[in-house]
Amino acid sequence: MTDPIIVKNLKHNFLVNTIDGGFFGFALGFASFVTTIPLFVATMTDSAVLIGLIPAIHNVGWQLPQLLTAYSVSQQARYKPMVLKLTLLERLPFLLLAAIAWFIPAIGASVGLTLTYLFLIVQGLGAGVTATAWQSMIGKIFPAHTRGSFYGVQAASANLLASISAIAAGLILARMESPEDFTLIFLCASASLLISWLFLAQTREPESQENVLNVSQAQFWAKTALILKNDRNFIWFLISRVLGNFGTMAFAFYTVYAVKIYDVSEAAIGVMTAVYMATQIITNPLMGWIGDRWSHRGMLVLGMLSVAVSALLAVFARSTAWFFPMFVFAGIGNVAFWTVGLAMILGFGPPDEKPAYIGLANTLVAPATIVAPLLAGWIVDIKGYSAAFWVSTIGAILAAATLAFFVKDQQLQKI
Structure with a gap:
């Protein structure tokens, strides 16, 4: 109530x-x-x-x-x-x-x-x-x-x-x-x-x-450890967040890729950035609203699939025209990962344990946030842009599959 x-x-x-x-x-x-x-x-x-x-x-x-x-x-x-x-x-x-x-x-x-x-x-x-x-x-x-x-x-x-x-x-x-x-x-x-x-x-x-939460600090950390031990649904959600970081790691290289490989002008990059921003302005309230009424997990699955589509378009791009849908799907994926992800995190745990869940959902994912862009840069230097985009595609698909098949929908469970 x-x-x-x-x-x-x-x-x-x-x-x-x-x-x-x-x-x-x-x-x-x-x-x-x-x-x-x-x-x-x-x-x-x-x-x-x-x-x-x-x-x-x-x-x-x-x-x-x-x-x-x-x-x-x-x-x-x-x-x-x-x-x-x-x-x-x-x-x-x-x-x-x-x-x-x-x-x-x-x-x-x-x-x-x-x-x-x-x-x-x-x-x-x-x-x-x-x-x-x-x-x-x-x-x-x-x-x-x-x-x-x-x-x-x-x-x-x-x-x-x-x-x-x-x-x-x-x-x-x-x-x-x-x-x-x-x-x-x-x-x-x-x-x-x-x-x-x-x-x-x-x-x-x-x-x-x-x-x-009326417990001592030692008891708090013991309860927090129990969350990781007992809440399997939350663990699978954390795994999806880690994989999602590797899915979205290609985004940072799209503009450099466009300039270096396709000699895209600064003006065209500006338009692509505007497309990326406009997509997020439109889809942020839309995906949040749909997630509230349908399923935040479902929106995250769609978002990770959008990330995969964006990376695949980067792999198979044959002209600068391909970059515009790339940025649209990237914008959708970014909204899902951050906006919808934040809303879903708040669905885990009772009120007095929410700070622990929030802390775990961010701190434990931070190493992936650091490693993913470094890995992408290393792959670009060693194997080229396409290899990095393929790895992103795989990461995004695995994130979507983890959410779809292993993470239980909290909203449906509460109906």
């Missing part, structure tokens, strides 16, 4: 948390881990390794620490105060990056580079230590039949606003000189994150002892 207070505040919480996510996305469009920040770092170093680490720091920082905060989260009757405090660790570093950008002429590239990576690590780990509490709060304030829709709408809002701010960032870089250009970009990101935080603070979350 859903708490009447949760039902009463559902529309309010849906609105303020969607706006929170939208402005968070707006900030990351300015300070993108894929474009803007690598360009900023490239003004201080020519090291491809250091530049390539930027998105990895962010992704691994989000996943790796989540289990470490699970016990503290499990002791909270309200998650919101913890979220509001911890999330400052992932937001304030962008303001510090603005300071670095402004003072680089004075402090020099070497010091600027060191401080930049220090704050990027703080930002990534800040996101990770916030994530378990935030996901637990979302799982609490949104009933199970609305979580996919919420995650989908929030992600679509973030993607849409990120697309707009990315264009704005490009105009700033084109029309302003250093250090004003990157300083302004990071200040815009910081302002957006402040607005995001203010809307997050409007979340209405009732206090509930049902969420509190």
Whole structure:
């Protein structure tokens, strides 16, 4: 039985948390881990390794620490105060990056580079230590039949606003000189994150002892170990997540492949990226809504099959026209893996054990998040792009098969 207070505040919480996510996305469009920040770092170093680490720091920082905060989260009757405090660790570093950008002429590239990576690590780990509490709060304030829709709408809002701010960032870089250009970009990101935080603070979350796990830390870790021992369905879900990382590892190489093998122009790459983003803006709310009403597991299966189709199109591509459906299927797969995956994670375990499940579902998958792109790069260097795309295809098919044949549908079990 859903708490009447949760039902009463559902529309309010849906609105303020969607706006929170939208402005968070707006900030990351300015300070993108894929474009803007690598360009900023490239003004201080020519090291491809250091530049390539930027998105990895962010992704691994989000996943790796989540289990470490699970016990503290499990002791909270309200998650919101913890979220509001911890999330400052992932937001304030962008303001510090603005300071670095402004003072680089004075402090020099070497010091600027060191401080930049220090704050990027703080930002990534800040996101990770916030994530378990935030996901637990979302799982609490949104009933199970609305979580996919919420995650989908929030992600679509973030993607849409990120697309707009990315264009704005490009105009700033084109029309302003250093250090004003990157300083302004990071200040815009910081302002957006402040607005995001203010809307997050409007979340209405009732206090509930049902969420509190009244055990010692030693007992908590013993119970967490029992989850891995006894919950076979969850173990198979984790296996599917690991395989999914190897399925999606080809995505990072599509644009490089298009440019190097097919000599695709920068303008065409821009259009392909727009297709990829537009696909996610459309399919995020759609797949979340369908998942709520049908099956999140079913949507994940379809998503992993889309990943396989995308990689196969890359293998057999004969012209640049093939790349557009490649990016469409990649967009569908990415939405399934992240948006639908987040909603499905919240379906595991009773309320007081959700922090443990959330932590396990992310921390244990983090090594695959690190290894998969490194493996893809190694395969490309040794065997070429087609071999990497074949491995991605196999990974995606195995992920889909694991979900379809070994993971039991939680929604059907609860009917």
